[in-house]
Structures are given as structure tokens and as C-alpha cells.
Amino acid sequence: MTLQDLLDHRRAVRHFDPAQPIDENVVRRCIEQAALAPTSSNLQLWEAVHVTDPEVLQGLAHACFDQQTANTAQQMVVFVARRDKHRDHTRRVLEQAVAEIRRSSPADRQEGRIRRQTIYYTKLVPFLYTRCFGLLGLLRKGLSLLIGCFRPIMQETTEGSVRVSVHKSCALVVQTFLLAMAEAGYDTCPLEGYDSHRVARLLGLPRGAEVNMIITCGKRLPSGVWGARQRLPFEECYRKV
């Protein structure tokens, strides 16, 4: 299938065929493909909880307000934004970046590149991601507003903005997963209709982890797709400058 075929085929499926099980190894493979999605600063602050256990599926469907897509799902994947892991990921991403520079950069460029990466991952990223009841975010925002008077600087520096950034990256992972599943011949429906507290309790998510989206998975019944695809006119969301 071409990308256009996949995009045309993928639909939000609200009723899966109970007679058609799906292979959990294929779903796992699709999650591996989703891991190739880009993330901000390559921090990969996300996690996928692949739910195949019938009892957990039932509990999860209930936490999704017993929507039909959840009640009929063969499996579900809960994508979780893991801003809380920023320290650990920052350290490991820097280690990988340094190793890659040593492997592939010209010898005379290595030290400069390593220094810049080290400053980025040991100073800038921790400064941006560290939280303190919103206060550090306010301090950062004040600084970026001030510096922004003189030169371009990132303005999304409050704790809320950083949270959005982590969810943004996680959503790219989710979209990649949806397309991978479509290519594998499986159907999905992304959900944000759920009680996040119940989901977190059910899956034993740690504090600081936030459910980004739940994806129901299975094979569609014809009645599982609600009508022809609806979109507003493209011209309304496209502007050329």
C-alpha cells in the first residue's frame, strides 16, 4: 500500500470483529515502528502499555466509558507521556549522541560538537524540564520574554508548555503507530474519552506519568466505520505565504 492508500484506509473503527483475533507480535512490531517517530530533543519521553490480558482489557474498556470500540477491542495500547523520565533519558541520549559524534564526526570537529551537545543536555534541557510547582516555569517565562526583546528565543518555557511539548511528541508516536497498524492490515481507534485516574490505577502508572491516548485495536466490522469520511474544506486549514 502507498502512503495515500494507508491514509485512505485508516479510519476510526468503533466496532471490531470478535471473530478475528489479532497477533500480539504484529502489534508489538507496530509499536517498534512507532518508536521511530521524531521526539523533541530526541528525549523519547513516552511509553506504550500493550494490553492483551482479557481482564485488564475489560477494566480498561470500562474506564473508557464502555465505548463500543473499547468493549469490542481485541487489544489496546495505552500511550503514556513520561515527562517524569527526563533526567534519565537526557543522560542516556547524551551518551548516545557523544558516541555517535566520536564514531562519525571528523576528528577536528568532535570536541566542539561534544561540548555543544553536553551543554544542551546537561544545562539547557534540565533547565527547561525541571519543575517546582509552576514557579520555575514562571521564572523561565520571564527570562524568555526579556531575552526575546533582543533576540529570537523559545517562548514555550512554562511548565504547562513543556507538558504540551511532551504530549506533542507522544502524539507523533501514536500517529506513526496508527499508520503501522493500517499497513499491517489491522484497525484502530484513538481515544481520549477515558477516566485517566482509573486508567493510571489499573495500569499502575507512576506519579508524573500521563495518559496521552488509548488506541483500541482489532479488525473492523463494516458497521464499525461510521459513514464516509468527513473533513472541513482543505482551504480553511491551508495558507500559503
Ligand SMILES: Cc1cc2nc3c(=O)[nH]c(=O)nc-3n(C[C@H](O)[C@H](O)[C@H](O)COP(=O)(O)O)c2cc1C
Ligand atoms: C485525540 C483523539 C481523541 C479521540 N477520542 C475519541 C473517543 O474518545 N471516542 C471515539 O469514538 N473516537 C475518538 N477519536 C476518533 C475521532 O473521532 C476520529 O478520528 C475523527 O472523527 C475522524 O475520523 P477518521 O479517523 O475515521 O478519519 C479521537 C481521535 C483523536 C485524534
